[in-house]
Amino acid sequence: MTSNVLHDTLRAAVPALRGRLVAGASLADLTWFRVGGPAEVLFTPADEEDLAVLLAALDPEVPVTVIGLGSNLIVRDGGIPGVTVRLGGKAFGSVEIDGTRLRAGTAVPDMRLAKAAAEASLDGLAFYRGIPGSVGGALRMNAGAHGGETTDVFVEAWGIDRRGNRRRFDHAEMGFSYRHCGAPDDVIFTSALFEGRPGGRQAIEAEMERVTAAREAAQPIRERTGGSTFANPEGGKAWQLIDAAGCRGLTRGGAQVSEMHCNFLINRGGATAADIEGLGEEVRRRVRETSGVELRWEIKRIGVPMPAAA
Structure with a gap:
């Protein structure tokens, strides 16, 4: 069509x-x-x-x-x-607080969820300050940073399946694991309920500032990037394997492995999606040859290549 x-x-x-x-x-x-x-x-x-x-x-x-x-x-x-x-707009972009619980639409940015929790003096969600995605993505990837993960604060989620049915998922049904959710792929999450714990607003905001400072010092957040490219293998760090394979600063077309943090790929200007994905695959090849480790993509890749690239 x-x-x-x-x-x-x-x-x-x-x-x-x-x-x-x-x-x-x-x-x-x-x-x-x-x-x-x-x-x-x-x-x-x-x-x-x-x-x-x-x-x-x-x-x-x-x-x-x-x-x-x-x-x-x-x-x-x-x-x-x-x-x-x-998803977007008020229907999917609001946060409501009831006691120690926060209900958020899945279009809510993770950083905004962290801010809403802090303003309500709810601890446990400050780690979301370091995640640049939205609640929907956090559910799908069990997103985490700085010692916290979505599974730690998750209560339930609602979504619409491919047949148009509204469905509820409790913690067990989500099947969380490292950077993964086991819920059916055809479900589009629309809202989620999180549980915080009472805390001091100043201490929570100080923790959020610490998360922000650490992220800015270690990650190329001012660049056109997609966050961490590969999931950490069990017992190791992806960036260390990439560095040891000699990939820091490696380029393909307009794409480059960040010299600041080599588990980040960046668009230096004029890169195509094929440049970025191809560079990532080259990194995976070199890491596999030097360490025997098969890096797993953390960045989601969707759509179809251009005919010439295919």
Whole structure:
């Protein structure tokens, strides 16, 4: 299907959609790497019900992809076929506090979740200050930093499955492990409940400042990057293996292994998604040859390559 055909088909099949449906929408500006092709159709639902209506009506053969803040993401140069869903707005971007619990929409940035907890004098969520993604991504990846992980504060999550059903997941059903969630891939998370503990606001804010300072000192956060590229192997550090393999500063096209922190890839300007992903694969090859360790991508790579790159 071409973008216009799929878009027009959806509009005709689901005329009651209240969200924004755009054919051939550019995705490069929605990722921190600033690379990648277009979405065949980009859908920004008005609310949970709107999302459920579209998914229930969608042909099961049409692929559905979810993107968040684009901080831990490579969109390949050929773009994303099917429907790309991006949650946003008040329906998915609010935080509500009840006692020691925080309910957040999955479009809420992790940093904002940490700030809301601090303002309510709730401890235990300050580690989110060091994670540049959103709550949805944190659920999918069991995101963590500076000694904390999503699994430590998670209570429950709600989402919409591919058939348009609203589903609840408790802690056991999420199947959290290191940088992984075992919930079904077809579920689009819409909100989550977290549990903090009473603490002193000044101490919590001081911890957040410490997290911020540590991140700025060690990571190339001012660059066009996608965060940590590879998950740490058991008992080791990815950056040490990459450094030992001689990859610090390695380049491919407009992409480079950061000299500041070699588990970060950066777009020096003019890089393609193929440059960045290809550089990452070269790093994996060199690490495998020098250490025998198979690095696992932590950055999510979605979409299709350009025909020439394929």
